[in-house]
Amino acid sequence: MDRLEALEAQSVYILREAYAKFKSLVMLWSIGKDSTVMLWMARKAFGGHVPFPLVHIDTGYKIPEMIKYRDKLAIELGLNMVIGQNKQALREKNTFPDGKLNRIECCKALKTTALRNTLSGEWPRYRLDHHKKKYVLDEDKEPYTGVIVGVRADEEGTRSKERYFSPRDKNNDWDVADQPPELWNQFKTDFAPNTHLRIHPLLDWTELDIWLYIQKENIPVTSLYLAKNGKRYRSLGCYPCTKPVDSNADTIAKIVEELRSGKFSNIAERSGRDQDKEDGGGLETLRLDGYM
Amino acid sequence: MRAEKEQMNIVLVGHVDHGKSTVVGRLLADTDSLPKGKLQQVKDYCKNNAKTFEYAFLLDALKAEQSQGVTIDSARCFFKSKKREYIIIDAPGHIEFLKNMISGAARAEAAILVIDAQEGIQENSKRHAYMLSLLGIRQVLVAVNKMDLVDYSQERFDKVKQDFTGFLEGIGIKPRDFIPVSAREGDNVASNSKNLSWFKGDTVLEAIDHFEKEPLPEDKEFRMPIQGVYKFTNLGDDRRIIGGRVETGTLKAGDKVVFLPSYKTSTVQSIEEFNVSGKKSISAGESTGFTLTEQVFATRGDIACKASEPPPYVGRLFKASIFWMGKKPLELDKEYKLKLTTSEAKVRVTEITGVLNSSSLESAKAPEVKRHEVADCVIESKVPLAFDTFKAMKSTGRFVLVDEYEIRGGGIITEPLEDEESATREQISLREQKWDPGSIGFRERSLKYGQFPTLMLITGPSGVDKKSIAKQLERTLFDQGRSPYFLGIGNLLRGLDADIDKERRQEHIRRLGEVSHLLLDAGLIVVATASDLTEPEIRLLRTIINQDFIITANVGDFTNGNGVIDVFLDENDGVEANANKLLGKLSSNNNIFSR
Structure with a gap:
């Protein structure tokens, strides 16, 4: 059993445990490569099907190709797609850069707050109607109690402290100092009312593992990752805060090479994400607060 | 960015201040595994703040490291040797040892145990070694650290080695190496040392490369x-x-x-x-x-x-060694939830045969198991579990205990014990092995009838009217288009059971079970009544019939045991209300569903 097979086996195991234990389970799909691999892993776990809703928090600032790709794949695979959005902040221009907020505040409003209220069911959710091929208001307002998130431990400091099953209290807060024990693949699956759990099937994966797996399984990812005119996105987000990197890697094989021994073998993946740089430990601040 | 080299998880354990962090710092520094400039940065910081530089500071500095894509966290850091890539799990605070450390150590394949040459073996040297043994980590290396403080004395090293070897043997650990080191001076960590020229063995770095990857247990029973x-x-x-x-x-x-x-x-x-x-x-x-x-x-x-291989044990009773992490002690006879692989059961500890003093290895009987203690005990489950002993099969021989939503303890099964249903289980095992199924499968029948075959067993004191409820339920189910059958125990007594004495109650129960089993195989919902059933009798029925196929109800007070009745009925509520209550149970359990 090689490294990728072992990683896959563990991720599938975690997804199946989550499915068995949570009645109200969803997977966050950011449209990026990691959560798309995770989506693929769900199909591995459940005989080709994805038996829970996929939630996307649409900031309204996503690179347009991402949204196009999302809906194309959702229709192709018959996914149960749910969208949440901070409509008020967008309407009142409480955003960055064309509003009053700085990058971190904008992330908080469009992602963290939108996510929190979409998960709790307090804000409207929009579900993809596969007959009409468009999003319609979702009647279901039940809070989601199990939330599958595609974070990897190697992304940055805070994420490396995560457990596979990580509790959040009713304010969405994460107590880094007092985490539940996790041993022998026994996870925290019992939880008090008003709390929910984040589930992290990709915790042990590295950026290189993700690309090797995409290559091995031939997973469809958005073409934004492939170089055009000497530029490609290494990490996807909102266009005001995500810059493409200089690269000529226009195939998956070239991306793998670039990460393995080429120009990116020693440069952090999120180096193109500006919100990480602002506020020093910006991401940690966001994360303690419920950011993905 | 990690390459796709072989990886191994190693945990570092030992008593406080014996130099674990210094060993890790040295390994990282001497194998060039630190981010560029980090060593100098920390050295400069020490100089500017009038502190003596220590390699242990490197770890603290790395822990503070954020968002630079360097794969380091509070518990894990990475370094490479020529042979493979290592993930080092460093023990954080000692009070939290069990909770946080076990989470990491449970994933380790090997361990480095650090002992201070001057202080010698301390309480936690032993406690941690014992935890390694309990977690099944057999590949251990002992680094006798701070040799510089004892003038690199071979005599001192030999003494520590001799003392500790005896202890480790007692808990089944045979270290592959004892290595004299001075992590502070760099002796024998990543390179050989002139100070320790009398020592001919491997350095720590060489020795861990000799640890072996445990092969996947493909040759064991499936x-x-x-x-x-x-x-x-x-x-x-x-x-x-x-x-x-x-x-x-x-x-x-x-x-x-x-x-x-x-x-x-x-x-x-x-x-x-x-x-x-x-x-x-x-x-x-x-x-x-x-x-x-x-x-x-x-x-x-x-x-x-x-079917062709030796099966695991099936039973409700076993001996186990457990470790406890809960703030509140583990109590005798209190109900906990046990999770063993994917099965769950309500269990209680019926006996604490000994709480272990991890230092002397002597165990003493105790009424409870306190936080961070290890104990041998007997565990009884309400329902039968399939399991192995940890010694034979690690993954199906270990479990955790949950209390109030949290995992509070873990344990390994050391020995199965016979329970009251053991003999019956043997017979059922044979029955099922040789079972000749018809051409219609369980699922096919179930879908056609819109019901999950179920024995609805109604008991209660004699003289209380149970039959009317049973017959009312049968009628209601039938009128709904289901396939129920009322099984009167009297019909058995004068028929199938005519050859045995009335006093042979257990045999009557067994036959009730087997007849029900046939009717369930035919896909029916069997509604049966029997007076004064006891806890052991209901357990016997639950052994003969798969426990998922049986629902028990009691009319009046149940005084014949604990935890075996699913629905309690009050005679005063009337026949119809009680029958409806049972119908509701069948429905909420999904035993009846729309086709």
């Missing part, structure tokens, strides 16, 4: 705990996939499988994995799935085994 049975008929997929991870052994299409604790048997039709075709066999480590030729009732928590 065990696949079921995580779920997946069917997506609404998505046009008629497969019924038994999903789980193979913990040990191998299985191929055509093999006969047995599901424990129910003893149901069937044959593997196909291996089912998405985006994989033509796969014919599965083996240890794989998260996978298969379909069956005959659709027997198998469910999450069952362990799939191979």
Whole structure:
């Protein structure tokens, strides 16, 4: 059993445990490569099907190709797609850069707050109607109690402290100092009312593992990752805060090479994400607060 | 960015201040595994703040490291040798040792135990060693640190080695090396040392390269705990996939499988994995799935085994060694939830045979197990579990205990014990092995009848009217289009049971069970009444009939035991209300459903 097979086996195991234990389970799909691999892993776990809703928090600032790709794949695979959005902040221009907020505040409003209220069911959710091929208001307002998130431990400091099953209290807060024990693949699956759990099937994966797996399984990812005119996105987000990197890697094989021994073998993946740089430990601040 | 080299998890343990962090700091520095400039940065910081530089500071500096894509956290750091890549799990605060450390150490394949040459063996040297033994970590290296403080004395080293070897032997650990080191001076960590020229063995770095990757347990008996049975008929997929991870052994299409604790048997039709075709066999480590030729009732928590191989134990009673992490002590006779692979059961500790003094290794009887203590005890489960001993099969021989939503303890099974139903279970095992199924499967029947075969067993004191409730329930079910059958115990007594004395109550119960079993196999909902059933009798019935197929109700007070009655009825509520209550139970349990 090689490294990728072992990683896959563990991720599938975690997804199946989550499915068995949570009645109200969803997977966050950011449209990026990691959560798309995770989506693929769900199909591995459940005989080709994805038996829970996929939630996307649409900031309204996503690179347009991402949204196009999302809906194309959702229709192709018959996914149960749910969208949440901070409509008020967008309407009142409480955003960055064309509003009053700085990058971190904008992330908080469009992602963290939108996510929190979409998960709790307090804000409207929009579900993809596969007959009409468009999003319609979702009647279901039940809070989601199990939330599958595609974070990897190697992304940055805070994420490396995560457990596979990580509790959040009713304010969405994460107590880094007092985490539940996790041993022998026994996870925290019992939880008090008003709390929910984040589930992290990709915790042990590295950026290189993700690309090797995409290559091995031939997973469809958005073409934004492939170089055009000497530029490609290494990490996807909102266009005001995500810059493409200089690269000529226009195939998956070239991306793998670039990460393995080429120009990116020693440069952090999120180096193109500006919100990480602002506020020093910006991401940690966001994360303690419920950011993905 | 990590390369795809072989990886190994190593945990560092030892008493406080014996120099674990210094050893890790040295390993990172001397193998060039630190981010560029980090060493100098920390040295400069020390100089500017009038502190003596210590290698241990490197770890603190790395822990503070944020968002630079360097794979380091509070518990884990990485370095490479020529042979492989290591993930070092460093023990954080000692009070939290069990909770945080076990989370990391449970994933380790090998351990470095650090002992201060001057201070010698301390309480935590022993406690940590004992935890390693309990977690099944057999590859251990002992680094006798701070040799510079004892003038690199061979005599001192030999003394520590001799003292500790005896202790480790007592707990089943045979260290592959004892190495004298001075992490501060760099002696024998990543390079040899002139100061220790009398020592001819490996450096720490060489020695860990000699640790062996444990092979996946493919040659052991097949065990696949079921995580779920997946069917997506609404998505046009008629497969019924038994999903789980193979913990040990191998299985191929055509093999006969047995599901424990129910003893149901069937044959593997196909291996089912998405985006994989033509796969014919599965083996240890794989998260996978298969379909069956005959659709027997198998469910999450069952362990799939191979009929041709020795099975795990099935029972409700076993001996175990446990460690406790809860702030409140583990109490005798209190109900906890046990999780063993994917099965769950309510259990209680019926006996604490000894709480271990991890230092002297002497154990003493105690009324409770306090936080951070280790104890031998007897555990009784309400329902039968399939398990192995930890010694024979790690993954199906260990469990955790949950209290108030949290995992508070862990344990390993050391010995199965006989319970009251052991003999009956033997017989049931034979019955199921040789069972000749008809041409209609369990699932097919179930879908056609819109019901899950169920024994609704109504008991209570004699003189209380149970039969009217039973017959009312039968009528209501029938009028709804279901297939119920009232089984009067008197009908058995003067028929099937006419050859045995009235006093042989257990045999009467056994026959009631076997007759019900046949009727359930025919797909019916059996409504039966029997007066004054006791806890052992109900357990016996639950052994003869798969526990998932039986619902028990009691009219009036139940004084014959604990935890075996599912629904309590009050005679004063009237026949109709009570029958409706039972109907509600069948419905909420999904024993009846729309076709």
